[in-house]
Amino acid sequence: MLKLGILRREQFLRYQAKRRIGRLFSLSTGRVSFRLLERPSQPATQDSEIFERLMPYVQLSSGTYRTTYRGRFRNLDSEVNQLLTRIFDPQKDLKVEDWAASACLTSSEWADALFPLFARLSFVASDILLFLIEVQDGKRYSYVFEPDGAPLQLVKSPFVIRMTPPEPRALPLNRWLCTQAWSRWNALQPFSDSVHRWIASPSKETLNADGMKFAKLSLIHPEAERLAERDARFTIQAHSVFESLSSPAHVIRTMNIFNNAYFSEQQLKVGAQAVIGSLLPRGIWILGRTVCEAPPAHEVTIFRKDSFNRLEVLRRLGSGSEIEKLVLSHFGA
Numbered sequence: 335m336l337k338l339g340i341l342r343r344e345q346f347l348r349y350q351a352k353r354r355i356g357r358l359f360s361l362s363t364g365r366v367s368f369r370l371l372e373r374p375s376q377p378a379t380q381d382s383e384i385f386e387r388l389m390p391y392v393q394l395s396s397g398t399y400r401t402t403y404r405g406r407f408r409n410l411d412s413e414v415n416q417l418l419t420r421i422f423d424p425q426k427d428l429k430v431e432d433w434a435a436s437a438c439l440t441s442s443e444w445a446d447a448l449f450p451l452f453a454r455l456s457f458v459a460s461d462i463l464l465f466l467i468e469v470q471d472g473k474r475y476s477y478v479f480e481p482d483g484a485p486l487q488l489v490k491s492p493f494v495i496r497m498t499p500p501e502p503r504a505l506p507l508n509r510w511l512c513t514q515a516w517s518r519w520n521a522l523q524p525f526s527d528s529v530h531r532w533i534a535s536p537s538k539e540t541l542n543a544d545g546m547k548f549a550k551l552s553l554i555h556p557e558a559e560r561l562a563e564r565d566a567r568f569t570i571q572a573h574s575v576f577e578s579l580s581s582p583a584h585v586i587r588t589m590n591i592f593n594n595a596y597f598s599e600q601q602l603k604v605g606a607q608a609v610i611g612s613l614l615p616r617g618i619w620i621l622g623r624t625v626c627e628a629p630p631a632h633e634v635t636i637f638r639k640d641s642f643n644r645l646e647v648l649r650r651l652g653s654g655s656e657i658e659k660l661v662l663s664h665f666g667a
Contacts, residue, residue: 336507339365339494343384346370365494366391368478368487369468371551381556389437392553394463395484395498400553402437403627407589410632411444413651414587414620417636419451421618422584428452429583431612433575434591435459438558444587445561445568458583459558460573466551467533469522477519478551481533488515522546576604578611586612587620589632593656606661613639618648621655640667 340346346366370388373381389400422428430448432441441459448455463480470476476489477497488495488511495501495515501508525544532541532548541548552559554570561568573579575591592605609619622634633652637645644667647658655661 335505337365337494337505338492339367339489341367341369341489341491341494343370343380346384346387347380364391365496367489367494368392368466368551369476369489371466371553372468372549373552373556385437385556393486393499395480395486397499400436402439402555403630404439405443406624406627406630407440407444407632409630410589410622410634410651411447413649414636415447415451417649418448418585418618421616421638422452424452425454427454427456428585429456429581429614430458430585431579431583431587432457432459433461433573433586433588433609435461435570437553437555438570439555440589441570442555442558442561442568449565449567455567457568458571459568460571461553462572462574463553464570464572465553468549468551470547471518471522472546475518477515477522483523485515485519488512488519576601576608578608582612582614583617584614585618585620589620589634590623592621593623599660602657602660603664606665610639610643610645610665615639615641619645621657621661622651623656625652635661637661642667 340349366388370384371392386402386404389402392400394400432444435441438459438461441457445457448457466478466480466486468476468478474490477485478487478489479485485497487497493508493511495508495511497512497515497519501512503509528543529541529548532543538550558570562570575588586609588609592602597605613619617639619637619639620634621637622632624630624632631652633654633656634650635647635655635658636649636651638648639645645661645665646667647662
């Protein structure tokens, strides 16, 4: 048994449409090159569609996927926005932060709904991982890795070899190629300081260094990127949910990140401290998770921070957040 790979956009779209393309179709299931995240120099109408279809295949080293759904928080946004218009003056500054925003599509949709309501809105969408990196070593080999150095794939036509997690033993040829890929990857290390500076910079340009070519592959939805380009009120930044902001916000949303399946009680406590430390007095924290996708349903608790850095519950949607009791036991008013 072996798996080959889906390497080109048109190939991927045919694959998605479930059309048989000879033996390649059956031999390539689940092996989609992350190089398809590369954006063409001239934006195409298919960019958003391809991005959304790719996300279920983009497994990160943490084991998570970057799935995204249009209109996922539409009903949540409506209720939250009504609450915000009653709490905050629509003519004064309002800073909103959407943490762990993944592809930032739902952030851009929320920002679009808030812009008409607040004349001086500043909206920041953030996630700890905004892009992957591709490096070509000039010998028909291409690696895709995370900014911290974790390799995800080796791409060498006709193969896409999974590195993290490794290829399963049930695919012996892929497993052998995975071993070879790791050997070659280790031989490429360490990258020079210029590569690390480029990774840490906001530059979207390719880099030629160490005899190789490096490129950033965006994990941000094309529509969110376009909103950030045309409207300075909406920005996208790298940020960990366990770090407090240097400039506090009026509103912070953390959906589908702080839950018992992902983190221990101590980690959740640290995350809650980061949120509280990032809120202005009387600031709002929207905490919850999605429990159903079709139709979208969410369990959310909306907290307000008091002048003593304690939290009080303003509203619950559904059953409220699954970690509401934990948060209140440590930080309740």
